Amino acid sequence: MAVRKAGAGKASPASPELAQVRERIDGIDRQIQDLIAERAHWARQVGKAKGPLTAAIDYYRPEREAQVLRRVLDRNQGPLNDEVLLRLFREIMSACLAQQEPLKVGFLGPEGTFSQQALHKHFGHSAKGLPLASIEEVFQEVEAGHADFGIVPVENSGQGTIQSTLDMFLTSPLKICGEVELAVHQFLMSRTGRIEDIERVYSHPLSLAQAKAWLRQHLPKAEKIPASSNAEAARRARNADDSAAIAGENAGHVYGLKTIAGPIEDHPDNTTRFLVLGRELLPPCGHDRTSLMVFVRDQPGALYNVLSPFARHGVSMNRIESRPAHTGRWQYAFFIDVDGHAQDGPVAAALAELGGFAADIRILGAYPVALL
16 A cells, blocks of 8 residues: 655645745736726716716727727837737726726627627727627617617628628718727537538628638538528527537637637638727827728729829828719719828828819728727
8 A cells, every 4th residue: 555645735835936926916916906996097087077978988089099009009018919918908998988888889790790709809898789680780770879889890801892881881871980800710610519410501601701612621512501690600500410600719609519620711811800880080099091982973084083182192092992882873982991080181182182073072981090
């Protein structure tokens, strides 16, 4: 019979050096907590200084938040990376703002979508998310004032522009108040977690397209069924052993699915850009982008006339997309993103010159550029 040595199985006492380190960490934690409490106090003072405002949106200034977060990046000297620090400060700011009242933000639901992830990345977890059934409904809820802001996808790095979002701007009075870039990773998930059981795969059409090559190689005979969102696909897949969903990991957690494979997107740098919808144009923050919708007259050189003022005034163009204007047969609107705020001298000069050529110009938004 083995003889057990005295003290075996007990945790050895911490060395004096380790004890000192832990004591120092505990002291820093107390300081951090005190400073967060102090920040929350002064955030409430900002609300009092603004007077008797009634809603969270009256206290929230996206351009001011962008300036604060950019200073966080400028000060960062490690060891934590920029993304981690941004997430920490975003949550602190989100919690401080929610003392007045949580922001209400509409997103393409149900729970577990990439749109919900984009909401949390931009507004933090203290904002109240409102899951909605369609992009059109997100626009409608913000227009009606039932949501303070909305989050909608607008383009994917591999699949291009989401046309249904652009088309909503043809008639909506809403403004773009921000943008979010989200790295999108797709996972194949099911109730059983066995690929040999799979006869059908549910997912949003864009996600099916993003994983087309993987599906062709690994599930060539499975039926591919479009869903309104990846989270809806996950919700449907949980009801049958022979069904699977392509969605983000978060959707799998929400609907109790097991991961079979992933990430399975064909391009590892797969990124989706989201727009933040609001009801007002924002003042400059210093690192802005302006989105425009330009209706052109049907004449020779129309596109040249649209583009040349930006070139002459040294304004960099990030994107241009044409869509049917729905104002007449073969009439088109150009959606244009440029660097700078609409109030900046070069951008304002280019817009003034453009006004002589265009049938109509709408500023869809002038907003802070996504940080990360």
